[in-house]
Every structure is written in C-alpha cells, then in structure tokens.
Amino acid sequence: MRIVMLTNAYPYHPGEQFIEDEIEYWARNPAAHVTVLPAVAKGEPRAVPGTVSVDLCMANGSVTARFLSAMGALFSAMFWRELVYLWRSRKIGMYTIARALLHASKVIAQAKSLRRYIARQGEVDVAYCYWNETQSYAALLARKKGGIRKVISRIHGIDLHETRRPHSYMPLKRQFIQDYDRVFTTSRAAQAYLEETYGAAAESIRVSPLGVPLADTLSKPSGAGSLHVVSVSFCLPVKRLDRIVESLRLFALRHKEVEILWTHIGGGPLFGEVRDFAASRFSGVDNISFELLGEMANDTVKKYYLGKSVDLFINMSESEGVPVSIMEAMSAGVPAIAPDVGGISNLVSSQCGALLGQCPSSEDVADAIDLIAFGERRDVLRTNARKMVEENFSSDRNYSTFVASVLAIGAS
Known part of the structure; x- marks a missing residue:
C-alpha cells in the first residue's frame, strides 16, 4: 500500500x-x-x-x-x-x-x-x-x-x-x-x-x-539535600518558562538547606530572554543554579534521564496536547508536575505526580515540588510514573x- x-x-x-x-x-x-x-x-x-x-x-x-x-x-x-x-x-x-x-x-x-x-x-x-x-x-x-x-x-x-x-x-x-x-x-x-x-x-x-519507547532502566533520585528539576520545551510564551523560574526561586527561598539545579532542554526565540530572566531572578539565591542546554537530539534527551539523577519534570504550558516530553520523563520513572490543560490529565495525576490548575501560582508549584521530591510517597510516585507510560503510552x-x-x- x-x-x-x-x-x-x-x-x-x-x-x-x-x-x-x-x-x-x-x-x-x-x-x-x-x-x-x-x-x-x-x-x-x-x-x-x-x-x-x-x-x-x-x-x-x-x-x-x-x-x-x-x-x-x-x-x-x-x-x-x-x-x-x-x-x-x-x-x-x-x-x-x-x-x-x-x-x-x-x-x-x-x-x-x-x-x-x-x-x-x-x-x-x-x-x-x-x-x-x-x-x-x-x-x-x-x-x-x-x-x-x-x-x-x-x-x-x-x-x-x-x-x-x-x-x-x-x-x-x-x-x-x-x-x-x-x-x-x-x-x-x-x-x-x-x-x-x-x-x-x-x-x-x-x-x-x-x-514513547520504554526506558531500559530508570532514573535515580538525587541524594539527600539535593534536587534536580528538568523541563523540556521550545522557548515560547505559551510554555510559561518564567513561571518555572519563579516557582523554583520560591522553593529555594523556602528550603535553603536544599541545593537545587534546574535544567531546561530546548531552544527557540525566547532562549536568550529565558536565560537572562533566570540569571536575574536566581541572583542572590545561593542554593539554586541552572543550565539551559538548548536543542538536543531526541535520543540524547531520552538518555539524559538515565545518565543523571532527576527528581522531577515540570511543564507549565498554557496549552498542550498530551506532551511526549512528559511521557519520556515518566518512562524513566521521573514524576511530573503540570497544569490541567489539553490532554495532560490523561497522563499526569496525583498517583504519578501533581496535576495542578490551569494557571497555577508559584506557591502551588512550590508546594507540589515539596510533595513530590520530599514527601513520603516519593518512591511510589516514581514507580507509578513508569507504570502509567507502560500501560497507556508505550x-x-x-x-x-x-x-x-x-x-x-x-x-x-
């Protein structure tokens, strides 16, 4: 045919x-x-x-x-x-x-x-x-x-x-x-x-x-006192990357005993603006650092989760379908925080991460980070994230x- x-x-x-x-x-x-x-x-x-x-x-x-x-x-x-x-x-x-x-x-x-x-x-x-x-x-x-x-x-x-x-x-x-x-x-x-x-x-x-293909092994969480957050998207207004920056800043100020790294993968027209905004907002907050890695081949993104300790994935888009970027993270056992827009609720829930409102505040996101990264159900959420992809998005x-x-x- x-x-x-x-x-x-x-x-x-x-x-x-x-x-x-x-x-x-x-x-x-x-x-x-x-x-x-x-x-x-x-x-x-x-x-x-x-x-x-x-x-x-x-x-x-x-x-x-x-x-x-x-x-x-x-x-x-x-x-x-x-x-x-x-x-x-x-x-x-x-x-x-x-x-x-x-x-x-x-x-x-x-x-x-x-x-x-x-x-x-x-x-x-x-x-x-x-x-x-x-x-x-x-x-x-x-x-x-x-x-x-x-x-x-x-x-x-x-x-x-x-x-x-x-x-x-x-x-x-x-x-x-x-x-x-x-x-x-x-x-x-x-x-x-x-x-x-x-x-x-x-x-x-x-x-x-x-x-997405199921990852052969799972990402490991960071050690005590550390937090690694990953986001993947084009740098566009609809992705609300500024909301991620503000939320992580608030979380860092609440938890000065935690060393935080934010990694963003993806280029786009606002790449430089996002970099400058993050540098400005994180300035003077000693326990947070960030890296914007730009465009990355799809296979390299998948391998990234297996070669690094990653604690959670964040998406703050104001409009989505069912994001493959979240599937890839969850396939490696990384729980996700995301707003309830588009078809995200088909993928993210309280059983495998945190599904927030359509326009979550920085406080909402910081609370969710606390729950996922340091709550009693951290390991269960990681297991369930992988299970969700196995059963529905293989x-x-x-x-x-x-x-x-x-x-x-x-x-x-």
Missing part, C-alpha cells in the same frame, strides 16, 4: 522529534510503502529507516510559484468563503485577512505539488498528514482531481487550539474538517474540542495517543495499533 506522510519538516530540522519513534513502526510493516513529503527542507536531514523514502516535491517552492499561488488564492472560492466566516465571526481585520490569503495560497501551491507527485509516481492509497494544517487541506484539495484514495490527519495541540493563535484564528480549518476519511486526536478532550469548536463529525474521529502498543488502523482505512 502506497502511503505518503506529509510533515512540516521531518526528516529535516527542527522539531517533530516524536516522528522518529513512529516512523520505525511504518518501516517494519511490509504492507506499507511510505514516502515522507516535508513542507520545509533545510540543512542536513535526520536518518530515516531504509524502507522509507523522502521526496522534496512539496518543499522549498520558488518565489514565482508562491506569487502565482497567491494570485490564484485571491480569486479562489476558498479564500472568499473564509472572508465570509471572518465577517460573521467578527474576526475580520487586516491580520486575519492576510493570514487567510497566505494559508489559501499555501494550500493551492501544495495541492499542485501533490498532483505533480501523483503524475510522476502514480496513485496514492493514503495521504497521512501529521498535522491538521495547510498540507492536509492540500491533500483534500488534490484528492478532488483523483490520484489520492484516502486522506487522514493527526491533530495535536498547536494545530487544534484557536487560543494558541494570534486573534484566536485558525485559518481554513472549518472549511475542510468534514472531509477527512479519519482524524486522529491524542485525547478525548481534544476530540470534544474538535467537535464543539469546528463542528467535526464524531464518527470521523478516533483517539490515538502518541507513545510506542510499541500505540504506534503498532495506529499503523494497523491506517492500513485498514487504505484497504477499505
């Missing part, structure tokens, strides 16, 4: 590290012949399994092609339908009109690229879109011309929640959400949001959590099931 997997950049950098685990299950299935079609291809790509191919037909379009697509979008029914939606929803403005035009032009350009690929390589059984964004809309548009039998899409967090976008605007989604053969969400909360916000049909949606179970589901759709 011929599968095209539409990604933002994978196997190129940055991001989409979690595809590295899933792609192995596609490669192992003899019924699947997978070609990855990234939208962006810059620098050196990551290695892909030998049975998986990569085609750059959708990447790095010319300035002329982008201009022609923009002109086509300006006179397209898709763009004008979007203007009607913006007017009726009272979201119309220069910014939203520009975003609607930009996304419509991307859909048109990517659909043309897909049709050229089909003309060259032959019919596609399933177009599997890793994100519910312009590439997935392009696949639906291209299917109308023939050559693509089925279109499915995953949907995560940034491509689901309107509130994570400027002006709470997700271009074009309402026009296309009814047309997929299947949409796979990462949680039931995401499914409910998709139905309530965009009018997606319940019968077209399935819940399919992501997964890549072996979740990705094998997902691949089988997609192949069944393609065969129908």
